Amino acid sequence: ELFTAISDVEPLLETHKRIIDDLDEYILKEEERLNVLKRHLNIYKREHEIAMEDIPNYLGNPINAFTLIKRLTSDLDHIEHSIEIGTDYIKNLTVNHADVKYPTLEDLAGAAQALTRLQETYYLEVSELAEGRLNGVNYSAPMSAGDCYELGKALYNEKDYTNALAWMKEAMRKYKEENQPYLFKEIDIMEYIGFAHYLLGDVKSALEWTKKMLSLDPKHVRARGNVPHYNKIISEDEEKLRRRRRGDTGNELEEETTQKPATLTPYAKERKVYEKLCRGEVDLPQEITKTLTCRYLTEAHPFLRLAAVKMEYMYRNPDIVVFYDVLSDQEIDHIKRMAKPRFKRATVHDPKTGELVPAHYRISKSGWLKDEESSIVARVSRRVAHFTGLSMTSAEELQVVNYGIGGHYEPHFDFARKQETAFGKANGNRIATVLFYMSNVAQGGATVFTELGLSVFPVRGAAVYWLNLHPSGEGDLATRHAACPVLTGSKWVCNKWIHQGGQELIHPCNLEYQPESMRRKIPRPIPKSSR
Ligand SMILES: O=C(O)CCC(=O)C(=O)O
Numbered sequence: 116e117l118f119t120a121i122s123d124v125e126p127l128l129e130t131h132k133r134i135i136d137d138l139d140e141y142i143l144k145e146e147e148r149l150n151v152l153k154r155h156l157n158i159y160k161r162e163h164e165i166a167m168e169d170i171p172n173y174l175g176n177p178i179n180a181f182t183l184i185k186r187l188t189s190d191l192d193h194i195e196h197s198i199e200i201g202t203d204y205i206k207n208l209t210v211n212h213a214d215v216k217y218p219t220l221e222d223l224a225g226a227a228q229a230l231t232r233l234q235e236t237y238y239l240e241v242s243e244l245a246e247g248r249l250n251g252v253n254y255s256a257p258m259s260a261g262d263c264y265e266l267g268k269a270l271y272n273e274k275d276y277t278n279a280l281a282w283m284k285e286a287m288r289k290y291k292e293e294n295q296p297y298l299f300k301e302i303d304i305m306e307y308i309g310f311a312h313y314l315l316g317d318v319k320s321a322l323e324w325t326k327k328m329l330s331l332d333p334k335h336v337r338a339r340g341n342v343p344h345y346n347k348i349i350s351e352d353e354e355k356l357r358r359r360r361r362g363d364t365g366n367e368l369e370e371e372t373t374q375k376p377a378t379l380t381p382y383a384k385e386r387k388v389y390e391k392l393c394r395g396e397v398d399l400p401q402e403i404t405k406t407l408t409c410r411y412l413t414e415a416h417p418f419l420r421l422a423a424v425k426m427e428y429m430y431r432n433p434d435i436v437v438f439y440d441v442l443s444d445q446e447i448d449h450i451k452r453m454a455k456p457r458f459k460r461a462t463v464h465d466p467k468t469g470e471l472v473p474a475h476y477r478i479s480k481s482g483w484l485k486d487e488e489s490s491i492v493a494r495v496s497r498r499v500a501h502f503t504g505l506s507m508t509s510a511e512e513l514q515v516v517n518y519g520i521g522g523h524y525e526p527h528f529d530f531a532r533k534q535e536t537a538f539g540k541a542n543g544n545r546i547a548t549v550l551f552y553m554s555n556v557a558q559g560g561a562t563v564f565t566e567l568g569l570s571v572f573p574v575r576g577a578a579v580y581w582l583n584l585h586p587s588g589e590g591d592l593a594t595r596h597a598a599c600p601v602l603t604g605s606k607w608v609c610n611k612w613i614h615q616g617g618q619e620l621i622h623p624c625n626l627e628y629q630p631e632s633m634r635r636k637i638p639r640p641i642p643k644s645s646r
């Protein structure tokens with residue numbers, strides 16, 4: 116898939132240029148051909164008019180008789196030939212080339228879902244997006260009726276009827292405004308709107324739209340078939356309502372009327388916090404902010420006395436630290452260049468089939484770089500040892516990540532839980548995470564800590580650092596974090612995960628394990644809106 120990493124979308128511009136050149140040439144040839152045909156047509160029309168004015172006189176003229184016959188024989192051959200060339204040309208015309216990359220329908224669906232994710236996370240209005248605006252900033256040309264229609268169709272095919280409906284309504288509005296020729300018609304948009312309403316349980320609106328379809332085309336087969344079906348459902352519903360009002364409820368109806376209390380699942384609760392953090396709507400409580408400091412780090416390693424590192428505490432207990440200017444522009448370019456050819460989409464095991472399938476909770480592409488492969492990668496590992504003070508003997512290779520359109524990584528822990536296979540390996544669990552930012556992100560793309568209520572926004576060249584484990588080796592649940600969907604720009608990061616192996620003397624473990632009950636003393640973040 117191409118939509119999972121922005122870097123993979125770049126070659127599409129070359130494909131795009133090829134199509135422009137081919138179409139340009141094709142249209143030029145077609146126009147020449149059509150001009151010939153039009154010239155012939157005009158002659159035929161003019162001659163026909165003259166002939167009809169006075170038929171005997173016209174045919175009585177031998178020249179006219181000849182030219183008429185000529186027009187119906189050799190001229191016609193010419194015309195036919197010209198049309199044939201046209202159809203042959205069309206038949207042989209290819210805008211598909213083997214040597215350039217094309218996106219697939221799966222890419223189209225992925226890009227459509229990404230837009231929906233962005234729309235929902237960042238509260239974007241469909242009408243704003245359709246005008247090419249993101250948060251009030253103009254980012255692209257307005258979308259056409261055709262763009263909105265295709266997007267609506269892709270969402271409809273993915274069974275996202277709510278968003279499909281919103282985009283189809285936008286398509287309808289633009290279709291009327293634009294008055295442009297399209298391969299689809301107004302009635303096609305209406306059909307999607309009507310059926311989406313039906314699938315969302317709004318049968319009355321479905322009927323209304325179907326009737327509108329019939330006013331445009333009284334013979335429309337599907338619309339005619341649906342009207343009685345919708346009418347039946349509506350009258351059945353009304354009957355149920357009447358019986359309920361009369362108190363004449365059977366058991367079956369009683370069940371329907373008992374409403375379940377609207378409680379959010381833990382997943383939905385976390386999702387809400389995650390989205391709020393992504394929008395930057397949560398401030399840390401003063402109890403935390405007053406403990407946050409920044410300074411030059413000089414003591415973690417003797418090397419730092421020569422080259423101190425700027426550090427800033429983003430959170431205390433657990434400590435989340437940002438180190439600034441720990442990757443240079445050259446290092447970033449080198450790491451990106453090395454990683455690109457090895458990019459693979461993040462996959463998970465499908466429990467049903469046992470096969471590796473793309474992970475929907477993580478939309479990005481990544482590749483791994485070894486220290487031995489490049490002195491620059493090795494230098495970055497040494498730097499990590501300097502500013503974390505940890506041993507790199509058990510560290511993983513450098514993981515390089517690029518997020519695609521709306522790319523994200525849903526809330527997770529970096530450490531392995533007991534049931535997971537990585538747990539208990541020779542090197543132990545991931546004791547620490549160093550997350551380098553290799554790009555700024557214009558909008559979106561924050562790293563957020565859902566238990567702490569902390570949003571960290573990417574700064575190119577900086578790294579976030581935290582310990583994933585308690586001194587006892589137990590995973591610290593407070594480190595749960597996520598990567599927010601990228602709204603604009605391309606987000607590049609790289610991860611260095613350091614394991615327990617090798618830290619025995621540097622970071623001795625002990626039985627101290629700060630239980631959940633203790634951590635509750637840290638005030639919870641207060642959402643802005645509740646103040
Ligand atoms: O990209 C980010 O901001 C976070 C990435 C992350 O959490 C991970 O790769 O484990």
Ligand SMILES: [Fe+2]
Nearest residue numbers: 527528529596
């Ligand atoms: Fe992570």
